[in-house]
């Protein structure tokens with residue numbers, strides 16, 4: 333039994349697990365630990381100043397010799413500068429989120445950076461493949477943070493049918509059963525965010541980890557639909573205020589209220605008035621453990637589940 337796929341070959345990794353590139357959350361410590369454990373660690377650039385991201389890249393290289401990546405959040409105002417810096421430093425791969433990375437594709441590919449866009453729809457997936465994406469991450473609305481409309485269960489097989497490059501399933505995957513399910517849908521890898529927030533190496537405030545450990549099935553909500561950028565968070569005082577502004581259709585007030593709130597939660601631990609972006613899988617996370625233990629447990633469970641599937645052909 334092996335979980336080796338075209339994705340593990342493409343990225344030079346042991347296990348088909350990509351860590352979500354979570355802003356203010358996925359720092360060099362987490363990315364390095366995930367890569368050392370045989371997954372693909374990702375630094376979440378978010379709105380990070382260029383010099384800080386450069387430092388994070390260098391810190392990751394000091395922690396691991398293995399492949400890692402950077403998630404570029406395309407809504408950030410200085411995205412051009414961040415891309416240029418990524419071209420200057422050697423970064424093996426990037427994932428992109430919250431937009432269309434078409435403008436940067438040629439420059440990144442020309443210097444050998446593998447580009448894996450996160451897509452919420454089949455149309456964008458096809459466009460990304462046609463301009464050279466090496467693989468695609470289909471992110472369902474179970475995920476935390478900025479999301480599309482479709483679920484992982486329906487998005488994944490449609491992407492697999494629509495493109496030839498490897499598809500990675502994301503959104504709602506926090507254990508080995510999720511990996512097995514994603515593989516059954518034709519995915520060749522998974523992206524895992526929320527469970528890695530509770531990795532020991534994740535440097536977010538302990539109060540946020542506690543919120544995830546406490547969360548039950550219906551404790552996340554989607555806020556900010558009226559702004560055109562819906563965001564899944566763990567329900568708290570801020571989320572309730574934003575939901576009220578959504579009902580009154582006041583997107584400008586939501587943008588103003590939301591500014592700086594992700595850092596307030598993740599770095600300062602304000603879990604009442606901060607934006608606690610996390611996925612529906614929060615309810616499935618119940619331990620804080622090293623990233624290597626998370627990966628080992630997920631892989632072992634996936635292999636065991638896949639072996640017990642009727643008609644499985646072991647490899």
Ligand code: TUI
Nearest residue numbers: 405429430431432450451452471476477478479480561
């Ligand atoms: O990017 C994410 N998750 C994020 S980004 C983020 S920071 C933020 N904060 C407030 C508002 C908006 C962003 C927090 N979480 N995940 C990947 C992802 N990308 N999910 C959905 C998309 C996406 C959406 C639309 C990708 C492309 C896209 O294309 C639209 C177009 O231009 O065609």
